[in-house]
Amino acid sequence: MKNLSKNGGGISRRQFLQIGTNVGLIMAVAPNSAFADGHKDLVVAIPADLGGWDQDYLAFDLVGLATMKNCYPYMIEYGVKSVGDAHVMDTENIVPVFAESWESDSEGRVWTLRIRKGLRFPSGNALTAHDVKWSKDRAFAAQANVAGIYRMIGLSEASQVEVVDDYTIRITQSQPSSLSSHIQVICLYVFDSEELKKHATSDDPWAKEWATKNPQSGGAYNVTSYKAGQEIVLEANENYPLDQPRVKRVRLQVVPSAANRRLLLEKGEIDIALGLSRRDIDDLRSAPDIKVISSPSNEWVFMPMSATVAPLDNSKVRQALAHAVPYDAIVKNVYNGNARRSTSPVPLDMPGHSASGYPFAYDLDKARQLLSEAGVTDGFEVELAVMAGDVEQERIAVIVGNSFEQIGVSLKISALDPGTLFQRRTEKSIPLQIASGQMWVNDIEYLLATSLTPGGFLNYAGYDNPRVQEIFVELNTLADQSSRAKLFTELQDILADDVPWLVLAQPNFDLPVSARVSNWVQPVDGLFRLYYLET
């Protein structure tokens, strides 16, 4: 289950989709409305077919995850709230979907999931607690995605998930966690166990083979047609326990070329084009019959600094560099203004964010002064790793490099391909790098777990502060919100001094859609929810 975290790491979503696709190279193309009479279906152009239908074994594949989000039965889901004109998912509000209720004991350790009665898979099989149990057993057996993430909340054995009765499941964590619901939103999806068992063999007891090739359905939408490499047709699930999806039929068309997706959108042949470059999107803002849904997002771009490589191991040097980043120039010239300047290592919009976390402004004199305080008088050369082919990272690198040059720090920019980048990240051998991501669990505790404690998989900087670790341990079991908030502030004060990374920008989420599409709900995890859309 990659979706939890991968976004925080290596391949930015857009970058990934572009590998093997294309830069767009079309001149302005006049919309040619051969298909102008309109189609009732919602058509979404996706950059690639999904890698397989088995979520348990799926490699990191955003298209696949997004599709499954819409057609696997999920027990619980985020609610929706309005922020200005935009609708965004509300991570504070978790609502039962296929579940009737989702409750924990007072400690937050034992969770009880009650399932609605009378639910059926498209095959006609009833959806019961046994399906849930079988599905989670399967996830533990897979030892892949779900199993990894479950460990965070103290779930590591299949026996921790128990069937109480046909419609009740009890999940017993080894420790309480305030992240349980967030993680279960992502993990509590269910397979049609009767159907899958039919295809199991002794070699393949979990029917992995069959599940990879055959669409799983039963969620908000059912897959009614799947032409590999070409098209996936989704139709609204009549048995969906909540209100029926407003759009009855959605066609996901595979259009590998970004330029092609853009062209099709301009021609009005599709309603939503995924995976377009920022430049394409900027060009489309002025196109007729197209609107660009733009909403602040929790994606953030930052520059981890290795705490172990001299002279970056000196926090004064890190502070100096923080004063040498032309933040406004980045927002203006790289993101064309469609980004926010973040003011803390804790992303904007994350509960507990405090502007005190990053008291640095573009001030070269201050930077020079800090450098000389640190005893670095001759300047130094340092490697800055960016993802090869990621235009935005490259541009940031150029601008930052230009500015660093003025305080005597010369950047050796190395563009690494994903394979090498990931390996070096694992080795923690990169002094400076640009990374971008999205915290799917919008919580500082999660941020600490992933990014600021040793062993955290997003801790590219190799950051290690004993006090921060103590705060993390305290937070693990601390439920009282005001005490949590106090710790959050303390944490950000520490980070302001330590500067584990340079906070560069928090770009907006921009999605070009045809004018008739409305009621877009901004997903907090980057996976679109077709359920809410209207045409």
Add this chain to the structure above:
Amino acid sequence: MKATNKKRRLWSLNQSGDILAITGIIILTVISIMAIAAPLFSSWGPKQIDFSAFLSAPTANHWFGTDGNGMDVWSRILYGARIDLSIGISSVVIAVLVGSTIGSIAGYFGGWMDAIVMRLTDIVQAFPPFILALTVAAMFGRDIGQLVLAISLVFMPAYIRLMRSEIRALRQRSFIEAAECAGNTHMRILVRHLIPNATRPILVIAPLNCGWAILTLAGLSFLGLGIPIPEAEWGAMISAGAADVIGGRWWTSVFPGLILFISVLGFNLIGEGFLERSGQRS
């Protein structure tokens, strides 16, 4: 053929081959001078950002406009010549030196050494040249040194084979037997009698390969496998600018492409001229 004849052949421009070669040499000399003396021709540095002019069209301040990073296209073209020409030439020089050394040894001594060298070149030559460069560059990395090696690796088998077959052909000539009779050591036969007579075909194709090396480098950069930003390199400039062409911002990639084309043409003119003079087929 008398001495006077020889002289006339050297200096006469009657042969179109000479005209081609000289045109090529002039083109490359001009580009080299501009590259070496780049600061004289442009007030902007190759990595200097003009924060007031991102993607600006050609103006008096920026003759060829600026690119998406706010850098001056004209000065990047000038400084880019340093990288492109030197990588192009040095990779061919390395290929020539290493390739002809291996090739002459294999050709002269023959036997199992020759057989092994030939099988190895077979393996390298089992790839289309650009694909080989691409694969090696993608696997090894993007340092200038690694790129030079990747490109020279592409040429090396050709030089090995060329040198080998030249040496083998020369070995049949009686002046080599004469040299043996004159009591020369193997080393001396190779260095004094064989290699000087075998270099001509190599020198003829070297300029063509230089042009090809520059194209390869640019192609790798275009795919994002070449010299990383912000170094000024023509292929990367074209690549970065390719997307800008959408909005009608053509200058970012048309100008670097033009200079790339002209310098490769320069090398090809020299190569074609040499080919014509030596009366050889490609």
Add this chain to the structure above:
Amino acid sequence: MRLATLIFRRLQRLIPVLIGVSVVCFALIRVLPGDPILLIVPETATAEDIERTRIRYGLDRPIVVQYWDYMSGVVQGDFGTSIQTNRPVAEEVRERLPRTLELVGYGFLCSLLLALCFGFISAYRPGKPIDHSSRMLALAGNSLPEFWFALILILVFFGFLGWAPPPIGRIGTDIDIIRVTGFMTLDAIITGNWSALVSALHHLMLPVLTLGIVAMAPMMRTIRASAMEVLNSSGYRCAASHGLSSGRLFRNYVLRESLVPLPVLGGLVFGNLIGGSVLVEYVFSWQGFGQWALRGLLLRDYPVIQSFVLIIAGFYVVIFLIADVVQAILDPRIKF
């Protein structure tokens, strides 16, 4: 018989080469930095998780065992499963390869035709303006960076003149075509879908022209030189002095002999076109083999890289085998 010997001899050499290629590639990608497993495991993964995934893909075994396993699969047509997409590599190749081959095939045909026309015209009129101009044209074409030239062509023929279709993909987006072979034009003909054929050819126009012009020079130079050599040969002069008509001379005494050096060069040109096609496909959003491979290379998708390298090498070696056979057919003097 003579050809059979040739093919047998070449095959004898081909197989060790392919084995060598696969060994070198197999070893190299495992030695060099970059780990495909890190790209697919969740970032929550512990070292044990990573190890487990590694075991699942069989990458923990000794390299020799992995190699044996992979090669015995290849022999049976199984090129393994992509680590990234989980799809069988063979399937992805079947989808991607025809796209590239179609482009390269037409590109080669185009440059061959151009080279034949200009080459013979030049050879028959050496030193004349037509000779100089066609040689300069070829030389200029040879000096063009193909990706840049493609951009310029798009700018002119699509942007300004509007003669070319948008440079995206192989066929108009509004045309449905049934996939039979994967070769667009062939499929259109097989299924009798004429509008698809027109659209496919229209889309092929610019990329094929790009490749054709860029690859023309060496073949033209060779044809010209070879035809001039034939025209000056005593064989030709003898036939000409014996009063044969110019048509008969060209057909029987010039054409075949002039073409002798072409097949081997053609093999090289074909290789250059395969290389060039990676770039041209990129510009025209062709979604071909090269881009697939590039993605595999960047993501260190071992089975993809291995298969790509093996297929390209095998393909290229077969091209040269064909070239040798054609040359042997053209030139009866060639012995083996």
Add this chain to the structure above:
Amino acid sequence: MNTTGLKIDELSVTIGGSSANTSVLHRVSFTVAPGEVVGLVGESGGGKTMVARAITGQLPTTAHSSGRITIDDEAIAGKFNHTHSAPEILKAALCFQNPLTALSPTRQIGKQIVDRIVTHSGVERAKAAEQALSILSQMGIRDPKRRMEVFPHELSGGMAQRVMIALAIACEPRILIADEPSTGLDVTLTRDIMKLFRDIADKGQQGVLIISHDIAAISATCNRLMVLYAGSLVESGPTDYVLKKPAHPYTAALIDSVPTLYHRDDYQGPLQGSMPQFSAPPVACPFEPRCSFAEDDCRSGSPPTRPVSDHWTVKCFHSESAYLDKYDQWDDTAVARNESTINTNKIDSRTKVKKLIELQDVDIAYRTNWGRSSKRILKKISVTFNDGESVGIVGESGCGKSTLARAIMGLIPPLSGQIRFDGIELAKQSPRQLRLLRRRMQLVFQDPLDALNPKLRVSQIIRDPLTLLEMTHDEKNTSIARTLGRVRLDEQFSERLPSQLSGGQAQRVGIARGLVIDPELIVFDEPTSALDVTVQAQILGLIKTLIADRNRTYIFISHDLATIKDLCDRVVVMYMGRIVEDGPIELVFNKPSHPYTRALLGAVPQLREETTAETVYLKRDLDEAATELIGCALAPRCPFVEDKCNMDQALREISEKHSVACWKV
């Protein structure tokens, strides 16, 4: 039909653009009547081929010609041009030099012939194919049906020449021109080809013009001979007269240069100098610089073409006076020269015989990448060369004589058997020891230009072997200068590159390189076969003076016996990798024992029918016979073959110092 044949009037040809003119033919006039075979002879560069090109309308595009050429009173004109159309009766068809390259390589020969027939007689291809068959069999080609399907490269040299003639005949020309038809053919074949021309002229009443540098090869066939020197026709007359009483000094020199067994008494020695090239038609006699009879008038004006007698003309001021008088003393009986005086005293002059080189049962095979092939070039060679001896090794090309030379030099290690130089076995020497041995033996190569490193200057080339000796730089320079003098090369040559040397000069440099370290053995590997006849004579003269120095051993390799007769004490005859006869020169020449030796002797050019020995004609071409080898190698071609010849013939001594490998002797 008018049948006056070929008539050429005042033909002049100049080649070149504005700057560099070469005047190749100067007012050449002659005729070839139907049914007549005429030979046009002279050394290369004399303009012979240009005559053929002018007649067949094939002058190069840069050529400028004047004069008039008619065939059967119809004018031939124009340059060669790719687009000439309309099949027409071809007036003159040319048989190209080197037929193996002049036949289009990618078309079966049958089709090539048919193409010509179809073009010129307009018949159907099927019918033309029948005609082609009959032409081929007329040309003496066995199994013509099979040959029709064959590509030119599958033909032997002799066969290719026949096919070339067939091609020309298929054009049904009035005049047949053959350019150097004997090049590359051995004597037997040449004789057959020449007979073909005679037949064509006799039967078809076509005129035949044979162009050749080899006066000996064609003289028997030709009615008339014409001699071309530096673009001028210097003499023209009936063959017998011209051969016996050459009217022009050049003709005489040319005839004298042909290596024959016997020289005239008044042999002038080799002609010095070389043929000039003109950028404009010469105002003086072109031969004047080389002519020993030249006087002032020769230098001031061009001599007129004057008749000597009927049908015999000469272009010389002095041909009648002093010069011709000498030839009047010609005595046919003088041919059989005083045999008693030849060479006999040479061997006896040395009493102590030291074996310098010994070969014992030497086998040599080709080297391949992984070892040696099984095909032997030399088989069971056992021969000894004594100190101070000069030995000739004779045989047809491909018989292994050059390989033998290289084996003696230690350049090719033997597959089996031993080669000893002064008792030292070569194969057992380390590379270093072998290198040191080289100071005692040197090789002079066949193709002089090929044997000189094109990148080194003459002095550097000659200096190369001196590294074997411990000498100071000055000593080396002195040594080089002295050696250049010995080969009669001017000091000025020492700084030239090989490309700036003529063939003769290059061979002198090659000889100088061999001489400079004063080796005990010099092997000459056909040192003159790549040179023009008059230059050949010069080089042979030089070698002869060197050989007079008896402190050294000489091995002289040649394909023809006449060349070595004056040079050597002893002769070794080789055939297909074996030695077939070995003996003192006078014995072998006077009493040749092996049938092959007799055939070779019979093949020596016979300008004046001087041999007395009974000539042996071998039955078939070498390349045809090569496949059926059992027992005696000569068996398939030997006219005396019997069943017993099916066993291997070892060399055995038939008299003192004379061994033969034939059981019949």
